[in-house]
Amino acid sequence: MIINNIEFKKTEDNSVGLFDKNVNDILHSNTGALKEAYDKFVIPCRLKELSQIKSSINILDICYGVGYNTKAALNSISDCKINIDALEINKELIYLSPFIYDNIECIELKIFIIEQILNNYELRDEFLNYILKIKEDGEREFFCPFIRQFKEAILNDGYINYPEDIKNRFLHNIYYNYISSNNKINSKSNKYNKCTIDFHVDDARASVNKLNKIYDVVFLDAYSPQIDPTLWTIDFLSLIKDKMNKYSILVSYSKSTPFRSALIKLGFFVGKTYIDNIDMGTVASLTANNIQNNLNNYDLGLLNTRSSIPYKDPHLNLSAKEIIYNRKIESDNSNLQSHTSFLKSYLK
Numbered sequence: 001m002i003i004n005n006i007e008f009k010k011t012e013d014n015s016v017g018l019f020d021k022n023v024n025d026i027l028h029s030n031t032g033a034l035k036e037a038y039d040k041f042v043i044p045c046r047l048k049e050l051s052q053i054k055s056s057i058n059i060l061d062i063c064y065g066v067g068y069n070t071k072a073a074l075n076s077i078s079d080c081k082i083n084i085d086a087l088e089i090n091k092e093l094i095y096l097s098p099f100i101y102d103n104i105e106c107i108e109l110k111i112f113i114i115e116q117i118l119n120n121y122e123l124r125d126e127f128l129n130y131i132l133k134i135k136e137d138g139e140r141e142f143f144c145p146f147i148r149q150f151k152e153a154i155l156n157d158g159y160i161n162y163p164e165d166i167k168n169r170f171l172h173n174i175y176y177n178y179i180s181s182n183n184k185i186n187s188k189s190n191k192y193n194k195c196t197i198d199f200h201v202d203d204a205r206a207s208v209n210k211l212n213k214i215y216d217v218v219f220l221d222a223y224s225p226q227i228d229p230t231l232w233t234i235d236f237l238s239l240i241k242d243k244m245n246k247y248s249i250l251v252s253y254s255k256s257t258p259f260r261s262a263l264i265k266l267g268f269f270v271g272k273t274y275i276d277n278i279d280m281g282t283v284a285s286l287t288a289n290n291i292q293n294n295l296n297n298y299d300l301g302l303l304n305t306r307s308s309i310p311y312k313d314p315h316l317n318l319s320a321k322e323i324i325y326n327r328k329i330e331s332d333n334s335n336l337q338s339h340t341s342f343l344k345s346y347l348k
Ligand SMILES: C[S@@+](CC[C@H](N)C(=O)[O-])C[C@H]1O[C@@H](n2cnc3c(N)ncnc32)[C@H](O)[C@@H]1O
Pocket: 026, 027, 028, 063, 064, 065, 066, 067, 068, 069, 070, 087, 088, 089, 090, 093, 202, 203, 204, 205, 221, 222, 223, 230, 231
């Protein structure tokens, strides 16, 4: 199972962050998985303000993972209907997300459980009894196998023999669903009732062609472009552009030059996102007024160097390695200034 290669750890804001050993990349920042979702996605796209002027908002969450960006988005909106399309290649990660219905009602117990686990203590009988009482929700078949698996394992083998990865998945979900302070605030409202989430479990390059909405907000949270440029190519971004209108906003944590350059070549206005004066990521829109912080001279200079050569995937079928290799060949044959030579002249 792919999930076996996922490691869990507590991040600095106390939310659980994941690391993918297959790709050798983090899914969430060590400074805070949930904090990152607000700082790099939800705040820069001004979702809160948008929800005050619109009665309905469409969000495209590309690389949903365990859903931190969607969760932060729902926590930020006021009384507004939200339709989310979540694109994710790894179904098992979706099982971990907070929208799994587990029907455990005692929040204190959940806090107790997670604290025990985070401190590596054995679980007590109290927890096991609760697990056995969990009801299955027949209408949400997609999510149920996970809960069922967990119950069966307890009934058949007892908790102690239960595989570590499944235990972690379950506990992550409990933690994420009930313990995050932002979620506690949210659980008092009925926002989730006004939201629809459609999961598209496939390579986002295939899923995006099946979407027939126009999105107000697009979150692009793929693995870093240097590691896996598949979802940062000019060709994929062009498909995303087709799902946006003049006022839509695309946000990402990435500051990568080939990504920004691809957006500009596609006709987007591109800017930076800041939190506490720290340069955090990128925002793009087809309306200049949507850009609050323009790129600076350094960023603009980079756009005239070889670093600006976009990743390409014309038929949307290349592997990450092929995309990286093709770009390297293009860069080696390019007459553009090299990154190093630009840096030298810039620093002078
Ligand atoms: C940096 S993580 C995103 C974290 C996520 N937003 C969250 O809140 O947990 C990148 C995610 O992209 C997914 N992914 C990687 N390649 C993909 C592809 N081609 N199509 C769809 N999802 C992909 C990975 O499975 C992983 O969950």
